[in-house]
Every structure is written in C-alpha cells, then in structure tokens.
Amino acid sequence: MRKMTEDNLRAAFAGESQAHMRYLIFAQKAGGEGRPNVARLFRAISFAEQIHATNHFKTLGDLGDSSANLQMAIDGETYEVEEMYPAFNAVAKLQNEKGVEQSTNSAWQAEKVHAGMYQKAKQAVDSGKDADIGDVYICGVCGWTVEGGAPDRCPVCGAPKDKFRKF
Ligand SMILES: [Fe+2]
Numbered sequence: 001m002r003k004m005t006e007d008n009l010r011a012a013f014a015g016e017s018q019a020h021m022r023y024l025i026f027a028q029k030a031g032g033e034g035r036p037n038v039a040r041l042f043r044a045i046s047f048a049e050q051i052h053a054t055n056h057f058k059t060l061g062d063l064g065d066s067s068a069n070l071q072m073a074i075d076g077e078t079y080e081v082e083e084m085y086p087a088f089n090a091v092a093k094l095q096n097e098k099g100v101e102q103s104t105n106s107a108w109q110a111e112k113v114h115a116g117m118y119q120k121a122k123q124a125v126d127s128g129k130d131a132d133i134g135d136v137y138i139c140g141v142c143g144w145t146v147e148g149g150a151p152d153r154c155p156v157c158g159a160p161k162d163k164f165r166k167f
C-alpha cells in the first residue's frame with residue numbers, strides 16, 4: 001500500500017474506533033436520561049462505526065492469527081505499562097491534574113495485569129492449545145482486571161465486589 005493511502009487508512013481506523021467508543025458512552029448517558037430511542041440510535045451507529053473500523057483494520061493487513069494478535073496485544077500493553085502511563089501519570093502529578101492522575105493510574109494498574117494474561121495466553125497458543133484462562137473479572141468503576149474471583153473491594157479504586165463484571 002502506498003504510504004499516503006496507508007496513513008489515511010490508519011487515521012480513518014483511529015477516527016472510527018473513537019466514534020464507536022464515544023457513541024457507546026453517549027448511549028449509556030441517554031439511557032440514564034430515560035431516552036431509550038436516543039440510546040438505541042447511538043448503539044446502532046456505534047455498531048456501524050465498529051464495522052468501518054474493522055474493515056479498515058483488515059485492509060491495513062494488521063489482522064494476524066491469534067499468536068500474532070496476542071503478540072500485538074502484549075506489545076501494546078507493555079508500551080502502556082512501561083512508557084505511556086508512567087509518563088502521562090507523572091505529567092498529571094506535576095501539573096496537579098487530580099482527575100487525570102487518577103484515570104491514568106487506574107489504566108496503568110490494569111494494563112500490568114493485561115500484559116501478563118496475554119503472555120500466558122500466547123504461551124498456550126504457541127504450544128498448540130487454547131488459553132487456560134479462568135473467569136476474568138473487570139471492575140466496572142476503574143477497569144482493574146483479575147482472573148479467578150472478584151475481591152471484596154477493588155484494590156485500585158475500592159469499589160465493592162458487586163461492581164465487578166465476569167467474563
Ligand atoms: Fe489493557
């Protein structure tokens with residue numbers, strides 16, 4: 001693919017991905033306002049943006065088999081853990097931006113767990129098996145992630161056990 005076309009497609013993938021997420025957040029808000037039709041409209045168009053993003057991603061040639069995809073996931077999470085979030089969090093502290101300090105710290109703590117889980121999964125896949133992953137619990141408040149069972153309180157944000165969602 002020619003360079004400019006590839007750059008354009010990457011920008012389109014980023015834009016569609018963000019629109020997908022933004023519309024899901026807007027849908028949740030509309031639901032909370034008691035406007036189910038607005039919520040449904042946002043969810044429907046969010047799904048269309050997901051399809052656009054998926055098509056752009058595949059056209060870029062970035063979709064591999066699960067071993068390659070897990071490696072891409074490990075690389076992304078590791079970059080976030082080792083470089084991105086420590087730097088973002090330090091800047092937020094320096095600039096006394098409490099909200100940003102908290103949201104970057106929450107993500108940073110969870111990404112550490114994600115990187116480890118993906119590594120474990122990749123080892124299994126590379127030896128010809130499916131991943132041996134038990135129930136995964138996600139804190140619905142901060143996104144902290146744990147395998148096995150939910151704790152009584154989230155170690156990152158303190159949310160109670162019933163805020164965790166099981167996968
Ligand atoms: Fe992550």
Ligand SMILES: [Fe+2]
Binds near residue numbers: 140157
């Ligand atoms: Fe949490």
